[in-house]
Amino acid sequence: MGRRFLSIWCCYLKADYWVLRQPSLRHTPFVLAAPDHGRAVVQAVCPSAFAEGIEPGITVADARTILSGVEVLDDEPGMADKLLQRLAAWCIRFTPVAAVDAPDGLLLDVSGCAHLWGGEKAYLEEILLRFGQLGFTVRTGMADTIGAAWALARFSKGNTIAPPATHIEHLLPLPPEALRLGPALTARLRQLGLDRIGHFITMPRQVLLRRFGTDFLLRLDQATGHALETLDPVELPSLYEERLPCLEPIVTAAGIELALQQLLEALCSKLQKEGKGIRQVVLKGFRVDNMIEQIEVGTHRATLNVAHLFKLFEQKIPQIEPALGIELFLLIASKVDEIAPLQEKIWEGSAGMEDTGLSELIDRLANRIDIKQIHRFAPAEQYWPEWSFADAPTLHGKIDQAWPAGKRRPVHMLYQPAPIQVAAPVPDYPPILFRYKGKVHNIKKADGPERIEQAWWLQTGEHRDYYVVEDEAGQRFWVYRSGHYDEHNKSQWFLHGFFA
Secondary structure, three states: OOOOEEEEEEOOHHHHHHHHHOHHHHHOOEEEEEEEOOEEEEEEEOHHHHHOOOOOOOEHHHHHHHOOOOEEEEOOOOHHHHHHHHHHHHHHHOOOEEEEEOOOEEEEEOOOOHHHHOOHHHHHHHHHHHHHHHOOOEEEEEEOOHHHHHHHHHHOOOOEEOOOOOHHHHHOOOOHHHHOOOHHHHHHHHHOOOOOHHHOOOOOHHHHHHHHOHHHHHHHHHHHOOOOOOOOEOOOOOOOEEEEEEEEEEOOHHHHHHHHHHHHHHHHHHHHHOOEEEEEEEEEEEEOOOOEEEEEEEEEEEEOOHHHHHHHHHOOHHHOOOOOOEEEEEEEEEEEEEOOOOOOOOOOOOOHHHOHHHHHHHHHHHHHOOHHHOOOEEEOOOOOHHHOEEEOOOOOOOOOOOOOOOOOOOOEEEEEEEEOEEEOOOOOOOOOEEEEOOEEEEEEEEEEEEEEOOOOOOOOOOOEEEEEEEEOOOOEEEEEEEOOOOOOOOOOEEEEEEOO
């Protein structure tokens, strides 16, 4: 199937928006005006004022001459652009590619979308209904080219659908203005009696080029499909996304979970074929009241594990407020990475950062708390315990330096060693008990000492003699004595860490 485009012309864009802001204007003729070279010029009109003959471009004085009771409001610069941007983003519920067509229109690439609504006629009727519910008066045209769709929306009767390969036939009876030509050029065409596209579309190209120039030929070729024309979407469509329109609006958590499961399976299947895995994925829910609900999860390494991704989303589903119902779900893999299967040795268990279970545990923790609260430590080239490790740059990157072998270190090391009160049978022996935070720990086993000296280039502190001790409850601690025994120094023992 070829490309299909839909042009949406918001006939009274600014006026409709003002009525939404001030409903009292609904039955009052009004215009929006702005100063121009010392005169107040009409920029936009409402339907009732237009019906009286008031058009954009005339002065306010002339408008009041035509209709004395017309209300004049100040136009807001930039308002139309903001409106079109918001409307284009809202139209993503109908197609992944929606663009602004300034000053008063939208352009949608609807290729392959209409069948989701049961055909182009039903698709267009749904769009017209939804714009009417928003409060905007629109006219539409659908065709194989952007130029033809634009022409049909503004110059044909009603909301026209040109079936595939018939757009040129629908262009023939339209005036030259339908080609998006400037007023000077259209005036020249009309002076020559060429007041319909069909009057000149078959004329030799050299004649048209010589008489009307390259811009004329470009617009003609864009409308007929002989020149390429592209859209500039408000949101670039992701290469990896899945859409799920709902037959009935979804209002329950169970319905959201079913939709999410289906979308994850489809998206992971697509990514698997390309050897890629998900790093960041967004679930958007388009509500019937035109609001958008969104939740997002991420993984610290690429994955295609549907169950794991679902588990991450499951914790955030309560954040979605379906209100009157969600009519469309959109799952977007906003970040993907190459994924390579890990080869497992049958005689060794997986461990470390290559362990999938550990990787998924980190993802679940990061989903509950901030990923910044999760740290991975790497060895540093220092002997002093406080300086012997540092934060690794990534959670899953390879660490070049290996941890020192043969030296036991606690799982939890205090940021700053805590002074403890110790009783030792002989000053240079390990303690038989110590007091920490008011609790006495009777030592059952002890191993040590391990002497750690300050770096030779510092030499600013005493050496330390470390012991691994175990109390009667089975808890293990890392304690040390600072420097040689001094009977006048009663707080020379410190607790530095806890073993698992």
